[in-house]
Amino acid sequence: MHRVIGERAPSGIDGELARSLLRSMVRARVFDERAVSLQRRGWMSGYPPFEGAEASQVGAATAMADEDVLVPTYRSNAMQLARGVPMADILRFRRGFPEYGSGHDVPVFPQSITIATGIPQAVGIGMAATHRDTGEAVLCYFGDGATSEGDFHEGLNVAGVFDAPVVFFCENNGWAISTPEPRQTASGTITQKADAYGIGRKRVDGNDPIAVYETVREALSAARAGLPVLVESLTHRRGPHTTSDDPSRYRDRASFPEWRTADPIERFEAYLLSGDVLDADLVQSVRAAVEDELDAAVQEAERATRDPEDLFEWAYAEATPALDRQREAIREWLDRHDDPYGNENQNE
Ligand SMILES: Cc1ncc(C[n+]2csc(CCOP(=O)(O)OP(=O)(O)O)c2C)c(N)n1
Ligand SMILES: [Mg+2]
Missing domain, CATH: 1.20.5 (Single alpha-helices involved in coiled-coils or other helix-helix interfaces)
Structure with a gap:
């Protein structure tokens, strides 16, 4: 029997939005698990898992307007999925066929693998939107490690000077390969660097999808009004840097607080169940549907062959x-x- 469930989550957020965030997070998790197992059997040469960052990425992607532009990296596949990029496109890209796309119309740039190069590009995209008066904002995703690159500082500086409609979304997952956060910067926080460039700043619990959603929504509307914002989303990389990495050689999870290393899906599911806005079997039924979606996406991606x-x-x-x-x-x-x-x- 189908239980009637509430319309508002405990936070006051709309029940349908809360369920849709959870669905997208579970869909992303299942994709990530399958991608790791495909890599393990040699289907693709390497894969950078995002396990642990589902709330951060889905919350941010869901806050974007349809016309807003995403500038992603290799780590942000959950964002591309939540924005509507077909699974087969992501799989084909990872398998080495970036030129075989489905022709989808989601405004998303190619993933940059070179750290921080997307940041000045995002500022240029934002300035072009202002110049053409087209109204879209840009969400530029990058990691904590990118904040040590010159591109980060140059990009934020120019964005501040020219009021570029850009949200700089730094997903601080605690690690840049084996470099831990305290070795990345001596600043108290990453967001305080925004002050130097005269742009807005906000720090958020990246394992809370509602908090990330609301933070990024506000930041995007500030950006549209001419105030670029640096958002720092605090989460944790639960898996290896990529499938070629062995984090047991360097990682000390105990040095992070529990809220930072918590599984965002378990936490959000428990929260919504306690607020009576969720059917207990939602996660299981989403999992089953996504496995089928993935079977079809893998078959589609396998059809790309190279001359x-x-x-x-x-x-x-x-x-x-x-x-x-x-x-x-x-x-x-x-x-x-x-x-x-x-x-x-x-x-x-
Ligand atoms: C310019 C540049 N330098 C070095 C690398 C090698 N590299 C790949 S990922 C990475 C760490 C990036 O860490 P972070 O920005 O925190 O992103 P995460 O992998 O944690 O998502 C480095 C140094 C690179 N890809 N590009
Ligand atoms: Mg990192």
């Missing part, structure tokens, strides 16, 4: 003589071998 000559396609408008020679050498080599890359049975 070895693509290697020569995406860097130069006109090939150089050296590239022409290399392309010819590969053609000859391919002619001498049947199915040299094992494409015929690569998905078995």
Whole structure:
């Protein structure tokens, strides 16, 4: 029997919004788990899990207006998912086929893997929106480690001077690979750096999706009105940096407070159950539906195959003589071998 559930979560937030945040968090978690297991069987060469950051990323993504632009990194796949980027696109990108997209219309830039490069780009995107008077704001995602890069300081400085409509969303997960937060900066907080550049600042419990949602919503509306904001979302990386990393070599979880390392999904589910806005089986039923969605997305992503000559396609408008020679050498080599890359049975 279906229980009638309340319309308002304990915080006063709309019940449907609270349930939708939880659904997106669970969907992201299941995606993350599947991606790790796909990597473990060699389906893709590496994967950076976001486990532990679901509330931070889903809360922030849900606060964005449809036209707002996301500037993501390799870690922020939960944000792309919550914004509506198809799973198959993310999987294809991670498998090495970034050019095979579905053609979705979510305003999201390619993930930057080079730390902090998205920050000045986001400021440029925001300034262009102001110049064209199109009204969108930009949410630029990056990690605690990015705040030690020159790009961070240059970007915030220019944003402050030109009132760029940008929210700088720093997800402080406590680690930059093996560098812990206290070795990243001697500042008391990351957000206080905003004062130096004359922009707004806000620190939030990144494991509380409602708090992140409300903080980012306010920050985006301040940004639209000409005040860029630096938001620091405090959470914790529960997994390794990437599937190539062994955090047991360096990590000391006990040095973080319990609220920071808590599982955001368990915590939010318990909270909503206590407020009587949730059916007890919601998480299980979302999990089952997402497993099916993933089966289809993996099959779709597997359909992308590469012509070895693509290697020569995406860097130069006109090939150089050296590239022409290399392309010819590969053609000859391919002619001498049947199915040299094992494409015929690569998905078995
Ligand atoms: C400019 C640059 N320097 C170094 C690296 C290598 N690198 C990859 S991830 C990373 C740590 C980034 O930490 P943080 O910004 O906290 O993001 P997180 O991985 O925790 O999401 C580093 C140093 C890089 N990708 N780009
Ligand atoms: Mg980090």
